[in-house]
Amino acid sequence: MTVINDAPPVAARRSPLARLARVEFTLFFRDRVGPIWGVGLPVLLLVIFGAIPSFKKVQPGYGGLTILDAYVPILITMSLALLALIVMPSALVNYRERGVLRRLKTTPAGPVRVLSAQLIVNATVAVVTLVVLLVVARIAYRVPLPRHFGGWLVAALFAMAALMAMGLFIAAVGPTARAAAAIGAILFYPLMFFSGLWLPIPSMPVVLQHISHASPLGAAWEAFQNADLGHWPPALSLVTMAAWAAAFGAAAARFFRWE
């Protein structure tokens, strides 16, 4: 039996968080749900919309943009929303259900690190998807890149913060992984509606436009749109997203259970 005590692993030691993040990446791709819905679907929709001729005409009221131009930020928010509201919460609740979080509580790593690893994985995948969407739109469909790139990055960051906070809240209150996915889906559709997935915001009736601007993804679209046109995102849109992030982040911290 001495063999066990005598031979510490030779492998280079890395921090538990780095290991956990790597394992979570592997599982993310093995589970396939995240890659298909969070990455595949938005890119597929971009390809479909890009094939519609009327989407490539400059639209009145869009500040000189085509419908396709306006759809790119919508698809970006869609990818963020699918990852943050559905993929991440069901993974975390699944871990709670199976006792993974509890088991980690008995190790020096602790359960907080697996939550961090999940955030890292989903944020990284989101960033990669955003880049893919921008590049495909630019190369295949001549959608101009955002003219105010710094403003665009800030918009993406705020949108991600708001959605991740909502995702953590869903993970906090969802009793089972299935229930968490259902809650995520129920939130996903109205949020996407107000980001203009079915009817772009400039084409909405005024009342709906107001609601959109107050919703996290409507605010995100507005911020992206301004950056696309070369402006800094309006302060109100950033404040709106920050408020959603703070409210849901606080609620998630209040209600999150490890077991």
Next chain:
Amino acid sequence: MYMAFRAMCAAERNGDAACMTAIIEVRNLRKAYGDTVAVDDVSFTVQEGEIFGILGPNGAGKTTTVECVEGLRTADRGEISVLGLDPWRDRAELTQQLGVQLQDSQMPDRLKVAEALDLYSSFYRAPADWRALLEVLGLADKAGTTFKKLSGGQKQRLSIALALVSNPRVAVLDELTTGLDPQARRDTWELIERVRDRGVTIVLVSHFMEEAERLCDRVALIDSGRVVVVDTPAALAERVETEQRIQFRPSVPLDDALLASLPEVTNVLHRGEVVVVTGNSNALNAVVSVLARNQIVAEQLRVEQASLEDAFLALTGKHHRPEAESHGE
């Protein structure tokens, strides 16, 4: 409480070196969830190098007790010391030194055996070589298998491997063999004995009397949140050993009066061709000599003595249904 007290003193008086160092001390532990008192008053001491069993019926408070020891829960009252550490305050250090197997804790479905062990070993200062651990646990050929595809016994062995990957001095194993088939159960028992031979102190939570009898040096019987008694399995069984039951098939028909007249015998029964004799601890001798004198051969002779299970029933006064137990105390 009186019996528990006596048992602890007996253990201390034993005085051999292995029994001198207390590695876990639990004193007057109490834990309630709302109005439900899960653990009322539990005290026991685990000595270095022993396999210590915590036994009891459903909802007795076994799991809550070890969860307090593991630092998963705070005690409402009482003191716990594990390796000289306070499980709640010194969690960071305790988790380095305490190996834990939780009741129904699983790994992610698509995580492979080797990945799980590699990950968990990265959490610890001085981990064991998990490849060697896989060999010992007979999981070497499953290193590339995902958790979902493992059998119940393999999942259980993986959770033992994960509990040992930190090279712990103490391992707490909760419901180690629940849900395993008899062969897997026996294999697991052998494994635990080998782990103990390496010097790991083991706390075993179980509702299996056979398991405790086979593995444990000492057991604590817990009932309704209190320790009923702490002693060796053999000593516990002796406490209730008032009667013997002797079964045999006589080679020729037998007159009951022959046996019933013996002072050592209290009862004689016929079950088909089998005769069942109940009597005191000297009954076997008396019965065998009478049969020999009458030239009757006792075929398929069996003697049943009180087991830990009987002790359990006598001491808790409860009907114990092993298969009804699942989890969640």
